[in-house]
Amino acid sequence: MAEGAASILPDMKRLEDLDIHNTYADLGPRFYTRVEPTPLANPFLVAFNRRAAELIDLDPAEAARAEFVDYFAGARPLPGAEPLAMLYSGHQFGHYVPRLGDGRAILLGQVRNGRGESWDLHLKGAGVTAYSRDGDGRAVLRSTVREYLCSEAMYGLGIPTTRALCMVGSHEEVYRERVEKGAMLLRLAPSHVRFGSFEVLYYGNRFDDLRVLADHVMADHFPALGEAAHPYLAFLDEVVARTARLMAQWQQVGFAHGVMNTDNMSVLGLTMDYGPFGFLDDYDPDFICNHSDRGGRYAFNRQPQVALWNLSCFAQAILPLLDPQDGEAAAAMARQSLAAYEPALATAYAAGMRSKLGLLEPRQGDNELMHGLLNLMAADRVDYTRCFRDLAPAAGGEGGGVASVRDLFQDRAAFDAWAADYDARTATEGVDPAVRRAAMNGVNPRFVLRNHLAQEAIERAEAGDHGFVEDLVEVLHNPFQEHPARSAWAQPPPQGGPEIVVSCSS
Ligand code: AMP
Ligand code: MG
DSSP states (O other): OOTTOOOOSOOOBOGGGSOEEOTTGGGOGGGEEEOOOOOOSSOEEEEEOHHHHHHTTBOGGGGGSHHHHHHHTTSSOOTTOOOEEEOOOEEETTEEESOOOOSSEEEEEEEEOTTSOEEEEEEETOOOOTTOTTSOSOEEHHHHHHHHHHHHHHHHHTOOBOEEEEEEEEEEEEESSSEEEEEEEEEEESOOOBHHHHHHHHHTTOHHHHHHHHHHHHHHHOGGGGGSSSHHHHHHHHHHHHHHHHHHHHHHHTEEOSOOOGGGOBTTOOBOOOSSOEEOSBOOTTOOOOTTOTTOTTOGGGHHHHHHHHHHHHHHHTHHHHOSSOHHHHHHHHHHHHHTHHHHHHHHHHHHHHHHTTOOSOOTTHHHHHHHHHHHHHHHTOBHHHHHHHHHHHTTSOOTTHHHHHTTOSOHHHHHHHHHHHHHHHHTTOOOHHHHHHHHHTTSOSOOOOHHHHHHHHHHHHTTOOHHHHHHHHHHTSTTSOOGGGGGGGSOOOTTOOOOOOOSOO
16 A cells, blocks of 8 residues: 555454344343354364455455364354354245244344444254254255355355355264265355244234334334435335335346245345246246246246235234224325336346346336246247346347347247347347447356256365355356356256255255
């Protein structure tokens, strides 16, 4: 730094200097149960994420300290932490389950960074809590690797998500369908409050507590809403709007969550609780990523509707805040707020899909053009990510790049007919093709976390090779760039490769 110049870089801190507190603990024990993590035996560091460390001003050199692993294997208490398991309930596969809560994750506390942001430190796989029911409170390395990779992939794609700071492994045996190894993930999020955090209070007739929780969330995350004419209605409107945007983003990148129960829905509109998620390879709108989801409730193309159903559960839970005296008036407000969901989703989806096609201004007929392409992709089971990425060279009427995307289709005549319409449409904008291509490459990723890549990372990590996770995260953090040395990771799964079954078991 030049002499006399002030530093604008935040101070990088040691773990012990993070200034951890736990504002959730301040809400009172009606909202959680205190519990200390149960340490994993002989833990070791599997992965550390420098980019996430920046969120809490943590010096990345800290990861090399022996104590680092102990802190995040639950073996050493972090100074200032007040570990607790959060209480919530939720609708699981359409049925209300009155008592869920953090069964295997522990909120250690929050860190406020130099930019004034607060980040929850949530240790997943940290042992039994009051809400574990029959579970062992553990997470296996397999599911921990999947969550670590996917939260960072979503971040790289620009989609709101919880983040992953680090992953700790162990040789402790954990029993699932087979014997696996236990692991822990340190998850970061501005808040872990879920739709179900409100539902548990509503169905428990704890209306005063509803207000306490809403005020807590709003003060920390939506301070501007306090100025609204009706702050709780404004809160509902905000959750509706964020969820609509999130669903549009999931659809645009071909992401299926797999377990959209209301206990897995963030009131901040974050993607959270990564389990049997999946990114589309071949475009199949009915894609079901979760093998436990026999009826396809959470199929790819049902997600936007399910999110609205989930929002209705959330709205129901906060009715007593909307109008404590008049239930009919409260319900009318909730309905009006929910009515904004579909238009918000449609607008966000249309804008996002237009940008995937490189259409810079909205025009009549754009929806038909977009659905025309999706229908052809579905008919020919064309790889979703590759098709959109390879469309960029074809866009702009130069002709030269059409071949590679055209080759993805079996019905070439149908594709050619569509491409002629597409050419005619792009020609109406008079945009420099290079500009259009650059814009498309900024929204159509080359890389997503394909299931077979996650599986390779898991198998290598289980064999003690942790480098693959690190290399993959590096690419997933920059999925819109070309990475010539990693071009294999942009490919669809190998033909005839093993079927990878993912279910709720994790
Ligand atoms: P999920 O479907 O992963 O969001 O989990 C649903 C509920 O089951 C949550 O309350 C979890 O905390 C709980 N749960 C999942 N796995 C375990 C486990 N191994 N031990 C204890 N609780 C668990
Ligand atoms: Mg969950």
